[in-house]
Amino acid sequence: MTPGFNDEQRGGDKSLNPIYIKNPHLDLMKEDILYHFNLGTATHDLPAMFGDVKFVCVGGSPSRMKSFIQFIAGELNLGNPTDEYPNICAGTDRFSMFKVGPVLSISHGMGVPSISIMLHELIKLLHHARCIDVTVLRIGTSGGIGLKPGTVVITRQSVDASFVPQLEQIILGKKVLRSTELDDTLAEELLQCSKQLNDFETVIGNTMCTLDFYEGQARLDGAFCSYTEADKQGYLTEAYQAGVRNIEMESTAFAAMCKLSGLQGAIVCVTLLDRLEGDQLTSSHDQLHDYQLRPQILVGTYIKKKLNAV
Ligand SMILES: O=P(O)(O)O[C@@H]1C[C@H](O)[C@@H](CO)O1
Ligand SMILES: O=c1cc[nH]c(=O)[nH]1
Numbered sequence: 001m002t003p004g005f006n007d008e009q010r011g012g013d014k015s016l017n018p019i020y021i022k023n024p025h026l027d028l029m030k031e032d033i034l035y036h037f038n039l040g041t042a043t044h045d046l047p048a049m050f051g052d053v054k055f056v057c058v059g060g061s062p063s064r065m066k067s068f069i070q071f072i073a074g075e076l077n078l079g080n081p082t083d084e085y086p087n088i089c090a091g092t093d094r095f096s097m098f099k100v101g102p103v104l105s106i107s108h109g110m111g112v113p114s115i116s117i118m119l120h121e122l123i124k125l126l127h128h129a130r131c132i133d134v135t136v137l138r139i140g141t142s143g144g145i146g147l148k149p150g151t152v153v154i155t156r157q158s159v160d161a162s163f164v165p166q167l168e169q170i171i172l173g174k175k176v177l178r179s180t181e182l183d184d185t186l187a188e189e190l191l192q193c194s195k196q197l198n199d200f201e202t203v204i205g206n207t208m209c210t211l212d213f214y215e216g217q218a219r220l221d222g223a224f225c226s227y228t229e230a231d232k233q234g235y236l237t238e239a240y241q242a243g244v245r246n247i248e249m250e251s252t253a254f255a256a257m258c259k260l261s262g263l264q265g266a267i268v269c270v271t272l273l274d275r276l277e278g279d280q281l282t283s284s285h286d287q288l289h290d291y292q293l294r295p296q297i298l299v300g301t302y303i304k305k306k307l308n309a310v
Pocket of ligand 2: 141144213247
């Protein structure tokens with residue numbers, strides 16, 4: 001286990017929470033190139049650029065993560081929401097990254113493979129930058145089960161498509177199972193924050209992570225489908241009975257990698273539709289945009305509260 005800081009560098013204060021990477025090979029490398037961020041230890045002063053980061057917000061879309069940094073800049077009085085914030089990863093079109101004060105905002109694309117790559121490089125970035133006490137929050141969209149569209153779900157447990165709280169990964173050709181346990185206290189704090197906001201409905205529930213948007217989520221409107229409406233309803237009802245309240249495509253990898261690295265993590269996703277009622281996203285563009293803002297508002301309020309408490 002290689003902490004970003006050793007005890008001496010931390011002034012002997014073991015209460016500070018370093019980012020853990022668990023890879024002895026990294027210590028032998030002269031340079032670490034974070035290829036998909038277009039950043040590296042030999043080319044960038046990562047401690048100077050990122051050493052003050054305390055919150056990392058991640059979500060699928062680059063434009064959402066850009067508008068989040070504009071929003072949080074205004075909330076924290078660190079800048080004007082209408083200002084342009086440079087994309088730190090402008091040298092690559094894989095991911096976008098924006099920073100204002102202690103908040104980093106990064107896009108992760110769609111699905112577990114994409115977010116896994118981003119998180120490997122993010123965890124190494126935080127380690128190289130010697131960050132401590134970092135909280136990572138996924139602000140995303142999802143399909144709800146039995147919830148009014150627009151409801152925000154804070155994830156209690158991320159489960160796979162068989163409702164098991166695990167990430168299955170193939171390493172050296174063998175199955176490796178990783179726990180997807182998340183921080184209960186953080187989820188509860190976010191729920192309290194939402195209650196104080198009193199702006200939209202928020203619940204805590206299990207989030208199902210699938211490998212696909214269509215057949216993987218029991219949709220009837222993909223290019224292929226070999227099951228009936230009754231099969232779909234049966235599966236989604238089973239999911240509901242297992243505590244699943246929403247479905248998306250990144251949470252198992254997010255939860256597993258937060259746990260492995262010792263990062264505090266939470267997943268906050270708005271539901272765009274009720275999957276028991278349909279499959280297509282029929283809400284207007286403006287309505288969907290309004291829904292997408294909800295996790296940003298909740299997480300923004302949480303960050304502001306935490307920073308003001310210091
Ligand atoms: O963070 P986002 O809203 O991109 O996450 C969900 C899960 C998939 O990546 C995507 C499917 O539309 O939305
Ligand atoms: O139904 C949905 C909506 C957003 N994202 C998903 O993964 N599924």
